[in-house]
Each structure stands twice: as C-alpha cells, then as structure tokens.
Amino acid sequence: MIEVRNLTRSFEGRTVLREVSLEIRPGETLAIIGRSGSGKSVLLKHLIGLLSPDSGDVIVDGESLGSLAYSGLRRVRRKFGVLFQGGALFDSMTAEDNVAFPLRTLTDLTEREIRIRAAECLRVVELPDVGPRRPAELSGGMQKRVALARAIAAGPSYLLYDEPTSGLDPDTSLTIDDLIQRLDDELGVTSVVVSHDMHSVLRVADRVGFIHEGDLRWMGPVDELAGADDPVLSRFIRANEYQIG
C-alpha cells in the first residue's frame, strides 16, 4: 500500500502541491485527474522518490521514502514500473533491448531467459515483431506500448502511468486503456494513472482523485464522479465533453 501524507511541494516560490494526503490500496487502480499543470505528474514523481517533498511524506509498504538512504530508495523503486508521458525509451537501444534493460541490470537471469521474457512482454502489449526496431522507427502509440512492456518486465507490484493516452488518437488510446485493464487483471498490480483524459479514466479507474491548483479537492469511487458536488470538478468534467449516464 502507498500512503501520501500532507505532501507539500513548491517550485521557485509557486506551490504545486499543498498538504495532499491520500492512500492507494492494494490491487486498485487510482486515477489522478486535473488540468495540465495542476501537480498530477509532480505527485506521481513523489510516489517513487524522483522528487522530494518540502514537507510531508510518502510511505510505500510501510517504508517512509523520506527516511531512506539512496540505496534503500533504489530498492523500493524496484517495486514500481513506470510509464512516462513520452515513453522515455532509450533511443540508443532497440525495442527489445529497452524491454530487456531492467532485467539485464537488475536480475541474475541468463541472456536466454532475458530474451524470452522480453519477447513475452512485447507479446503482452501486442507488439511481438518490433523487437529489432529502434524507438525512432515506432509510432507514438507503439512507443508507449514498448515502454509499458519495459515497465512490466521486472514484475513490479505497482504500475504508474503518466498521461498514458496523451497525444494518441482515440483508437490507440482505447488500445492502451485495454492494456492497462488487462495488466491490472492479469498481473494483480496496484496502479496509479495520472491523466486529464476522462474517457480513459472512466474505463480504467476504480477510484478517482481530483487535483486543482495543488489541492486534492475530491476523492472517491469512479461511479460517484457524476454526483460530485465540487463545481471545479464538474466544470473539468464538462470541459472534457463527457456526459455521465
């Protein structure tokens, strides 16, 4: 389980997250929604200690990230798989080597076992034939799927998605959403999805948290989103041209 306690973070005098507290329960998919620049991605980076809070703490499986030394932090990070907004594939490597990279770096598997596992992960994301291609030769959607294959390669307990469908056409977005749902079901992982795409959120999330100007304004089950009485959230939903019910 992940707990976020009173997390506050500022950049150059501007408060991006203000006293944010939430918990992410085992096995659930929590979506964090909000406008661009509202602090969603900053919150996500705090969950794996890529950013340190000004105050507050993040606790992963009982371990406070703030009190861990760098080696301890790296150990905790290995429980996570992260899909970054742009994929963040290593452009000097092929797709297969990207997927194999965490296995080569962090496990004692043989090269043969690594290749088998990498091929398996690429099959899971329905891209069994792109192994020899470099990221520059792949479309945006394919890059995200390869990045997802890399994220699940080492068998994480938590999957973090930073805007998984941004910049993708509706059809590819649907494919990514299906993948997120399938991975949640098949791998039993706990997921956090940061997104401003309401269609995607409604497809994949169990619970939703709404961040606006650094404040966590609303948190609840996805099916209660329609009845939320927060005017800012209602406006955000309307702006997404989403009609509930």
Place this chain on the structure above:
Amino acid sequence: MVTALTAILDGPVRMLEGFGRYVLLLGRAFNLPRDLRPRLYLRHLVDQMVHIGVASVPIVALATAFSGGVAAVQALYQLQDPLYPLTLVGTFTQQAVMLELGTLVTAFVLTGRVGARIAAELGTMRVTEQIDALEAMGINSRSYLIVPRVVASVLMFPVLYVLASAVGMLAGAFVADSSQRLTASIYWSGARLFFREYDLVFGIVKSLVFGFIITSVACYKGYYARGGAEGVGQATTESTVVACVFILLADYVCAALFL
C-alpha cells in the same frame, strides 16, 4: 547599494554553487553501488572507449598533422640565419608537439567532438525523462551514465595524445624535408637531441587531466540540462565553453607545477 552588491556577487556565488554541484555529482557517481554489475559496466565502458577513442582518431590525426606542420614551418622561418643549425627545426617541432600541441589541440578537438556529444546526449536523456526512467527502475543513473564515460575518456586520451604526437612529428618531418633546406634525417636527429622521457610523461599526465575535464564537465552540464531543446543546446554550449576555459587553466597549472 545592497542591490548593486548582490548583482556583483551573484556571478561568483553561482559559479561556486555550480562547482559544488559538479563535485557532488562526481562524488555520487563514483560512489559505485554495491549491487553494480561489472559485466554491464564493462560493456558500456568498451562502447564509450570506441566512441571517445577509436572514432576520434581521424580528426585528432588531421588536426595534429596540421599543427605539427605549422610548428615546423615556423621553426624554419625563425631559423633563417645560417648561424643557427637546422637540426633545431626538429628540436623545436618535437618540443612544441610533445609539450603543448599534442595535448592542447587534441583536447580542443575532443571538447568539440566528444564533450559536446556527451552533453547533448545526456541533456536529451534528461529532457525526455530517460534519466528519470533509469532512476525509476532503481538504477543509479549517475554511476551508470557518468562513470563509464569519464573512465573511457581518461583511458583513451593518453593513447590519442601519443598518436597525436607521432602524427605531428611525422608531419613536421614531411614539411622539413619538403623545404629543401634540410633532410628528414637531420630533422629526426634534432628531434632526438633534446628529447627527454619526462616530456612524454608530462604530456600523458596533462592528457589524463584534460580527458577528465572534458567528459566530467560535459556529463555535469548534460545531466542537469533543463527546458527542452533550448536547454540541451545551452548545456552543450556551456559544456564546450567551460571545458575550454578549464583546459587552458589546467594547462597553465600543469606547466607551472611540472616544468
């Protein structure tokens, strides 16, 4: 008054702050993780040695060939008086190439070819979140990215220096022989006349220092690049300028200390 003082102190304070971050980054990078996989680092190191060393041979050879040739031409120009023995052409060229040109020209060439490439590469990795991706996997990105590059540079620069000196001397011999004023054998006897092994050791020590400066500065600037394509461009430019300044400074310090 206070504002003016703040403005004056702002530059030096920023420089000190930058130097502190540079030292901390290198300290953290070379504090290698206990779970480091030597095979992976070794492979990465060999790749970098090829990129930094082997791939730089043609441009280093070209640059030092011209430098050695120019040194010989200038020696011939200064030794026009028949009172001076023409063996000194070899002596002057040898001294210029081995003590200064071999290291300095190679350093500037590598600053442009290797330093700029490393700063741009790491800068792009930073702005496209590839460094975050490494960290998110639980990998020490500083050690993984910086150590093989710096070590490869420190190992390869002396090799390039020896090659550069040889090419520079050969180019000097060619120029001397082409001048019709002395033969290559006179040139080589002059080159041997004042040759001391210490000169070679001095050149190798300087090349180690320059190699470290070029890659460590490039890694620092690239690792902390911010702000998209513009940030990468700025990091690359700053890396080149700062490395050139530090090379000139180190060149003087080495000469003052060891000669």
